[in-house]
Amino acid sequence: xxxxxxxxxxxxxxxxxxxxxxxxxxxxxxxxxxxxxxxxxxxxxxxxxxxxxxxxxxxxxxxxxxxxxxxxxxxxxxxxxxxxxxxxxxxxxxxxxxxxxxxx
Amino acid sequence: xxxxxxxxxxxxxxxxxxxxxxxxxxxxxxxxxxxxxxxxxxxxxxxxxxxxxxxxxxxxxxxxxxxxxxxxxxxxxxxxxxxxxxxxxxxxxxxxxxxxxxxxxxxxxxxxxxxxxxxxxxxxxxxxxxxxxxxxxxxxxxxxxxxxxxxxxxxxxxxxxxxxxxxxxxxxxxxxxxxxxxxxxxxxxxxxxxxxxxxxxxxxxxxxxxx
Numbered sequence: 001x002x003x004x005x006x007x008x009x010x011x012x013x014x015x016x017x018x019x020x021x022x023x024x025x026x027x028x029x030x031x032x033x034x035x036x037x038x039x040x041x042x043x044x045x046x047x048x049x050x051x052x053x054x055x056x057x058x059x060x061x062x063x064x065x066x067x068x069x070x071x072x073x074x075x076x077x078x079x080x081x082x083x084x085x086x087x088x089x090x091x092x093x094x095x096x097x098x099x100x101x102x103x104x
Numbered sequence: 105x106x107x108x109x110x111x112x113x114x115x116x117x118x119x120x121x122x123x124x125x126x127x128x129x130x131x132x133x134x135x136x137x138x139x140x141x142x143x144x145x146x147x148x149x150x151x152x153x154x155x156x157x158x159x160x161x162x163x164x165x166x167x168x169x170x171x172x173x174x175x176x177x178x179x180x181x182x183x184x185x186x187x188x189x190x191x192x193x194x195x196x197x198x199x200x201x202x203x204x205x206x207x208x209x210x211x212x213x214x215x216x217x218x219x220x221x222x223x224x225x226x227x228x229x230x231x232x233x234x235x236x237x238x239x240x241x242x243x244x245x246x247x248x249x250x251x252x253x254x255x256x257x258x259x260x261x262x263x264x265x266x267x268x269x270x271x272x273x274x275x276x277x278x279x280x281x282x283x284x285x286x287x288x289x290x291x292x293x294x295x296x297x298x299x300x301x302x303x304x305x306x307x308x309x310x311x312x313x314x315x
Contacts, residue, residue: 004114007127014121014137018114025108030121043108 003036008043024059042076049081057094064098115150122155129159131166138170149183162192171205 003021006012010026017033024044032038034052044059054069055061057077065071067085075093084101109127113119117133128143131151138155139145145159151166158173165181172178174192182200190203193210197203 003112004117004133005110005112007109007111007125007129009109009126010111010129011124012119012121013124014119016121017118018133019116020114022117026111026125041108 006044040077055085113151147184149181156188 003023004018005023006026006028008025011029012027013029015031015033016028019035021036022034022038024038024040024046026043027045027047029047032046032048032050032052034050036052037054037056038050038052039056040046040059040061042058046059046061047063049063049066050061051066053067055065055067055071056074057072057079058074060078062080064081065079065083065085067083069085070087070089071079071083071085073079073088073090073094073096075091077091078095080097082099082101084103086102088100088102090096111125111127111129113129113131113133113135115132119133119135120137122137123129123135123139123141125139125141125143125145127141128145129139129141130146130148131139131153132148133150134152134154136154139153139157139159141159143159144161144163145157147153147157147162147164147166147168149165153166153168153170155170156173157164157168157170158175160175161177161179162172162174163177163179163181164172164184164186166183167185169187171188172186172190172192174194176193178190178192178195180186180190180197180201180203182198184198185202187204189206189208190197191208195207195209
């Protein structure tokens with residue numbers, strides 16, 4: 001399944017709800033609710049509070065993250081916001097500012 | 105890996121808000137908001153849009169409720185359903201498509217010159233809505249999609265003209281079979297039977313104006 005791809009040069013201002021795999025090369029401003037894997041590519045920019053299962057962040061995410069499974073902040077990725085997830089990895093070279101809640 | 109510039113809004117995705125793109129955009133899901141792209145915008149058969157769609161080429165095989173503006177082309181495929189105006193230098197509507205709205209293509213100004221009455225005094229850019237007569241294309245009577253069907257406007261049926269009385273001049277000329285018998289009135293427009301006031305013997309009629 002191809003899922004949803006937001007190409008670079010694409011800007012969404014508003015609310016987005018998706019039940020399939022999402023790959024972000026572009027920009028989302030507003031709100032994002034996902035029930036599958038969300039990947040933010042290096043060119044991707046998300047300025048939104050996000051809710052979902054799993055996030056792979058190689059781009060930039062500003063906002064609070066709530067994941068039922070895991071958040072992987074990859075090298076070159078930038079995350080500003082609080083994270084609530086059972087698992088969190090922060091790769092070498094990633095930038096992160098915020099609080100972490102692993103539900104302990 | 106998918107080409108990074110191509111955008112696909114998948115079938116299980118809903119966007120409420122405006123979407124801007126500098127590249128091509130393919131919509132299989134739903135967007136409630138205005139879309140503007142510098143590339144081609146394709147609304148696939150499963151896709152639906154509530155809002156204005158503008159792009160270089162706008163191709164609709166799904167359903168759109170809103171105006172379509174193409175700098176090059178607007179094309180409605182045979183499965184397409186559109187409630188809104190189509191504006192592009194070149195517009196195509198396939199057989200089987202369902203469109204309700206105004207259509208404006210290039211070459212309108214030459215048309216206005218030819219039929220000077222319609223668009224006189226209106227510059228082509230100033231007021232399209234009043235210059236172009238609404239065009240309704242309804243080539244598909246059976247709709248699969250319920251939500252568009254709700255929007256369907258049924259043109260009011262004109263009342264069936266009542267047959268005029270039979271006293272026509274041409275009837276007079278070939279008058280060989282006796283007096284003209286008036287044509288029977290259509291039964292549904294019969295006037296009510298006259299109601300005569302019944303007054304007893306010796307009863308005086310009331311004067312008008314008195315209470």
